[in-house]
Amino acid sequence: MALEIKKNTHEDDSLKSKGLNSFLWILVVAVIAGAALGNIYLVEQFSTPIRVVGVVILLLVALGIAALTNQGTKARHFFSESKIELRKIVWPSRQEATQTTFIVAGVTILVSLILWGLDSVIVALITFLTDLRF
Numbered sequence: 001m002a003l004e005i006k007k008n009t010h011e012d013d014s015l016k017s018k019g020l021n022s023f024l025w026i027l028v029v030a031v032i033a034g035a036a037l038g039n040i041y042l043v044e045q046f047s048t049p050i051r052v053v054g055v056v057i058l059l060l061v062a063l064g065i066a067a068l069t070n071q072g073t074k075a076r077h078f079f080s081e082s083k084i085e086l087r088k089i090v091w092p093s094r095q096e097a098t099q100t101t102f103i104v105a106g107v108t109i110l111v112s113l114i115l116w117g118l119d120s121v122i123v124a125l126i127t128f129l130t131d132l133r134f
Helices: 002-014 018-041 048-067 070-087 094-132
Strands: none
Touching: 018 048, 048 070
């Protein structure tokens, strides 16, 4: 518990001010808008591959700037912790995966047959009831 409190206070210390964070997000939007507008208005000046490379580079710059924001810092921290947790996963063996796949396929077929049977009974019942009116 004490480690968690220290961790949270450490995260709070590394947060940027609201003004700087807002400026970074405005800069991200401006870079993305610049990439989109440049791609639209520079059609005649540059070939498609050059414009594609330019847009990709500007989007990577925008992603880099977004990573510097408070939300970006939290996202980077989340992904680093996720990578650590992924290493802890115990994956099933090939035999377990195969058996589970066959069980799922069998249950799916069984349930689909049951639903097909119920649908057939309901259709027959509705057909019977609607034929009584005439």
